[in-house]
Amino acid sequence: xxxxxxxxxxxxxxxxxxxxxxxxxxxxxxxxxxxxxxxxxxxxxxxxxxxxxxxxxxxxxxxxxxxxxxxxxxxxxxxxxxxxxxxxxxxxxxxxxxxxxxxxxxxxxxxxxxxxxxxxxxxxxxxxxxxxxxxxxxxxxxxxxxxxxxxxxxxxxxxxxxxxxxxxxxxxxxxxxxxxxxxxxxxxxxxxxxxxxxxxxxxxxxxxxxxxxxxxxxxxxxxxxxxxxxxxxxxxxxxxxxxxxxxxxxxxxxxxxxxxxxxxxxxxxxxxxxxxxxxxxxxxxxxxxxxxxxxxxxxxxxxxxxxxxxxxxxxxxxxxxxxxxxxxxxxxxxxxxxxxxxxxxxxxxxxxxxxxxxxxxxxxxxxxxxxxxxxxxxxxxxxxxxxxxxxxxxxxxxxxxxxxxxxxxxxxxxxxxxxxxxxxxxxxxxxxxxxxxxxxxxxxxxxxxxxxxxxxxxxxxxxxxxxxxxxxxxx
Amino acid sequence: xxxxxxxxxxxxxxxxxxxxxxxxxxxxxxxxxxxxxxxxxxxxxxxxxxxxxxxxxxxxxxxxxxxxxxxxxxxxxxxxxxxxxxxxxxxxxxxxxxxxxxxxxxxxxxxxxxxxxxxxxxxxxxxxxxxxxxxxxxxxxxxxxxxxxxxxxxxxxxxxxxxxxxxxxxxxxxxxxxxxxxxxxxxxxxxxxxxxxxxxxxxxxxxxxxxxxxxxxxxxxxxxxxxxxxxxxxxxxxxxxxxxxxxxxxxxxxxxxxxxxxxxxxxxxxxxxxxxxxxxxxxxxxxxxxxxxxxxxxxxxxxxxxxxxxxxxxxxxxxxxxxxx
Numbered sequence: 001x002x003x004x005x006x007x008x009x010x011x012x013x014x015x016x017x018x019x020x021x022x023x024x025x026x027x028x029x030x031x032x033x034x035x036x037x038x039x040x041x042x043x044x045x046x047x048x049x050x051x052x053x054x055x056x057x058x059x060x061x062x063x064x065x066x067x068x069x070x071x072x073x074x075x076x077x078x079x080x081x082x083x084x085x086x087x088x089x090x091x092x093x094x095x096x097x098x099x100x101x102x103x104x105x106x107x108x109x110x111x112x113x114x115x116x117x118x119x120x121x122x123x124x125x126x127x128x129x130x131x132x133x134x135x136x137x138x139x140x141x142x143x144x145x146x147x148x149x150x151x152x153x154x155x156x157x158x159x160x161x162x163x164x165x166x167x168x169x170x171x172x173x174x175x176x177x178x179x180x181x182x183x184x185x186x187x188x189x190x191x192x193x194x195x196x197x198x199x200x201x202x203x204x205x206x207x208x209x210x211x212x213x214x215x216x217x218x219x220x221x222x223x224x225x226x227x228x229x230x231x232x233x234x235x236x237x238x239x240x241x242x243x244x245x246x247x248x249x250x251x252x253x254x255x256x257x258x259x260x261x262x263x264x265x266x267x268x269x270x271x272x273x274x275x276x277x278x279x280x281x282x283x284x285x286x287x288x289x290x291x292x293x294x295x296x297x298x299x300x301x302x303x304x305x306x307x308x309x310x311x312x313x314x315x316x317x318x319x320x321x322x323x324x325x326x327x328x329x330x331x332x333x334x335x336x337x338x339x340x341x342x343x344x345x346x347x348x349x350x351x352x353x354x355x356x357x358x359x360x361x362x363x364x365x366x367x368x369x370x371x372x373x374x375x376x377x378x379x380x381x382x383x384x385x386x387x388x389x390x391x392x393x394x395x396x397x398x399x400x401x402x403x404x405x406x407x408x409x410x411x412x413x414x415x416x417x418x419x420x421x422x423x424x425x426x427x428x429x430x431x432x433x434x435x436x437x438x439x440x441x442x443x444x445x446x447x448x449x450x451x452x453x454x455x456x457x458x459x460x461x462x463x464x465x466x467x468x469x470x471x472x473x474x475x
Numbered sequence: 476x477x478x479x480x481x482x483x484x485x486x487x488x489x490x491x492x493x494x495x496x497x498x499x500x501x502x503x504x505x506x507x508x509x510x511x512x513x514x515x516x517x518x519x520x521x522x523x524x525x526x527x528x529x530x531x532x533x534x535x536x537x538x539x540x541x542x543x544x545x546x547x548x549x550x551x552x553x554x555x556x557x558x559x560x561x562x563x564x565x566x567x568x569x570x571x572x573x574x575x576x577x578x579x580x581x582x583x584x585x586x587x588x589x590x591x592x593x594x595x596x597x598x599x600x601x602x603x604x605x606x607x608x609x610x611x612x613x614x615x616x617x618x619x620x621x622x623x624x625x626x627x628x629x630x631x632x633x634x635x636x637x638x639x640x641x642x643x644x645x646x647x648x649x650x651x652x653x654x655x656x657x658x659x660x661x662x663x664x665x666x667x668x669x670x671x672x673x674x675x676x677x678x679x680x681x682x683x684x685x686x687x688x689x690x691x692x693x694x695x696x697x698x699x700x701x702x703x704x705x706x707x708x709x710x711x712x713x714x715x716x717x718x719x720x721x722x723x724x725x726x727x728x729x730x731x732x733x734x735x736x737x738x739x740x741x742x743x744x745x746x747x748x749x750x751x752x753x754x755x756x757x758x759x760x761x762x763x764x765x766x767x768x769x770x771x772x773x774x775x776x777x778x779x780x781x782x783x784x785x786x787x788x789x790x791x792x793x794x795x796x797x798x799x800x
Contacts, residue, residue: 124763149766232635243746297633300655303749304631320636438765448748452658463566471765 060101061094061396067388068105074388075109078379084113085376088125089140089366092118094332095398102392106383112376123437130155135371138380140191143433144179145440147188147367156187157370162378163189168385171403175427180367189385190402192393193365195417196327196430197255197350200336202314203343205230206322210416213348215358217259220323220351224294227322231313236321237295237302238310239448246444248307249451250432251362252291252325256284258360259353263426266360270431272439272472276464282457288447289454296320299451308333315339325350327364328417332398341413349420361424364433365402438471439464497524537779544772558773568774571752574666575781578734578753581667585674586730587723590681595711597682598689607686611679618676618739625672626744629656660750669751672740677733681726688722689715721792728789735782754778 091099096118103114119125123142129135130153141147150156159180168189169177180188199220201209206227214220224234239249258266261280268274274281295302296313297320312335313320330336331345339345352358368384370377383389387405394401397410400418409415421427432440446460501520505513547554562568593610597603613621630640631653638644638653646652657665692715700710738755745751747760754774762771 121763123766127763127766243742245746245748297636300631300658301633303658304655438767441760441764445748452749 060097060104063101063392063395067391067395071102071383071386071388071392072105072109074386075106075383078106078110078382079375080110080112081375081379082111083374083376084115085138085374085380086115086117086136087138087380088117088119088122088136089368090118090120090122091140092120094396098393098396098398102389103380103383105392106380106389110379112379114380126150137372137374137377138368138370141188141367141369144188144367144429145434145436147180147369148182150369151182151185151187155371156182157373157377159186159189159370159381162370162373162381163385164382171387171405172385173402173404173422173427175429176365176402179429188367188369189381190365191368191384191390192399193363193402193421194328194400195420196251196362196364197258198326198328198347198417199350200311200314200324200326200330200345200347201322202319203346205314205319208346209348210342210346214351216355217351217353224322231296231319231322233294233296233321234323235291235295236310236313236324237292238305238307239302239451240304240306244444245303246448247432248310248326249288249447250443251327251430253284253288253447254362254431255325255350256287256353257281257431258362258428259350259357260284260287262354262357263360263428266428266431270434272435272468276461276468277458282461285450285457285461289450289457291325292451292454299454302451303448306334310334311336311345314345328400329398331413341411346413357426359423359425360428361420361426362428362430363421363424364430436471439467442467442471540772540775543768544776546769546772548767548769550768554769558769559777561770562773562777567752568754568757570750571747571754571757574663574750574752575735575737575754577663577666578670578673578737579731581670582673582677582734582737583727583730585670586677586681587727589674589678590685590726591719591723593678593682594686594689595715598686607679607682610682613676614679616676619743621672621676622740622743625675626657629668629744631655631657657745658749663750665745665749666751669737669740669744670734672744673734673737677730681730684726685719685722688719692718721796724792725789728785728792731785732782735778735785754781 089099096116100114100116106112107114117136122140123146126135126139126142126146130150135155141150147156163186165186168186172190176190176193177186180186180190182188203209206223214223228234237249237252239246241247254266257269260283261269265274265280269281292299292302297305307326308330310326311324311330311333314322314324315335324330328347331341336345349361368381370381385403387401387403390401390403390406391408393399394406394408394414395410397414400409400414400421404422407415407418409418432443435443442464446464450457450460498521501517504520505517508516543550544558545553545555593606597606600606616624627639628641629643630638631643632638632640634653638647640653640656642656643653646654656668659665697710697714700714705713736755737753738759741747741751741753741756742759747753747756755778758771758774758778761767761774765771
């Protein structure tokens, strides 16, 4: 009896200890959640909880010696103040290895040490950093909306004092220079860009469409009717992406808006000057709804499957779907990563809906800004945007460059994507990334709701209107 | 030398040194007081650092949050109770409030219920410690990891495809489903499933505490009642249960607070989509995504006010128990 009692007490003590441990575990897990902001989303599947600064995790890419020598020669022309520069960005794994390989010649030539910190939670880190004053010298910015916000708070440096402006403006498409400019000051530069709104397919199933792509949306519908029997459904469509779920659907809607209504309407829309309940906007939502209705597995699959695996059914036997709408970065994700470019998969640009907007292209990219104007930060900024450094960055095939001087992409597919970006008659940036964050969050949630309950479209759009009314001004 | 090594030395040697130094310093300070007052002042001097920490890290931020909750998004203008008006009128936060009620009721009932049932049952078997260890184990898993595990349990593939989710792999061959568990919000099914994940984690907590209390009941009492002719149900209903009530209350209040704070499971499994939003996740979204300190602080204050009565009951009960001792 006495034994039983002391046994109970011992267990009680052990319980308290274990509870403390469990509590510590769960609280540390909750205090550092990995919110993936939209621009960070593409890679978030690869390392949802990547650890800061694991430079050795992925092998360095092999780069051509002449390109490295050229980059090193350029870096040698920069100042040599010594010391170090801190950089914060979302990259981890292979992407980080490629970034570090790009800055290696810079470190060798200038003697400046680049201290990299990786985080998937850029918005939270920078928001708290601005409040506390603990900021990196150079940082990837979550998106244009946040860049505007940090610039308005006076935290971002005027890059014209750090860069060689005439070289930068001559080498960069003016639309990108414009996107990085806030009230006349350049505060953000793009280290890489991606071409959004591409349609991916398996040439072994639907034939080689690269040389003769469907020119219009109607042509694509004809093609779908004709090839219907070759797959279970015409489209693949998956929107799950952790905390940023919904963003892949925003890209689809943006393609419809851009190609139906044109770039002006598109830009007015993300600026809050077009209502969500506008009939043109509603029609575009219904186009997206049509795509969902014709998608592999239907709405339930769309909502629960991760975007990185969205294209996997393209390659199954029999195929689950014929086409996938996604940006150029999909080639590094899911089943795409194990298939061969051109032979197993290829792409064509989003077909024309309204003929005069046929060549409008939507892009996105990693924006960088500087929080401190140190000599080391200035030299690194000059180096990062140079064509020599950008050539190294695009060589492994993951990234496309914002620098017009970069033409030597490693394969024909990247060459074509690069040509689409540089040849666009009008270039617009990802609309959801430019909306104020509450609008962006509501946009994601609205699309998820629409995919689940297509009959509630009107009330969803009205809700978005009321968020629009409150989120473009401070309240 | 590795800077971490220096930190370790500083912590191992420095912290005790500072503590000893502080106690010696307080004795020096006490010298100026008359002998009679010393025993009264000494405990306060010993408590002072803890109180200072408590003030800086708990009281001051709480006041700051309350002040922030009356300001606008950027903390530049006073907006009165607007943020609270928003909280109690916005459909998103109201649905979060409704879901938190489901969390509180269901999690408490399930955790205390299963905890009591299992504690009483395993008390009667020889492999008690093994059974208890197995049920307790999930509590040692972090909420994020548990969520990932259960995402695999609930995973969904379309009709015809191979079901990779455990539950759908079982249900589909018998003709039910596949069910897209995480997106079914009819009758709050997905919220209930999230609560079940938390129940899986926390049943072990209720079980061990209740089991420990069970062991401390004097067996002579139970024997006496059996001798008097009580059957097992009557023994449980009239002897064991009343004696366990204070323990059940402690477990229940702890679980209620856990349910009100629920965040990690929701954040990882649905991020509040498909009508599964909870208050803590709404607060996170306002603070760190929408950058709206006013609304975020207002949610935090509402959450705190909801927790205070539960805390008060808990402390009361604790004091009552101390008094009995």
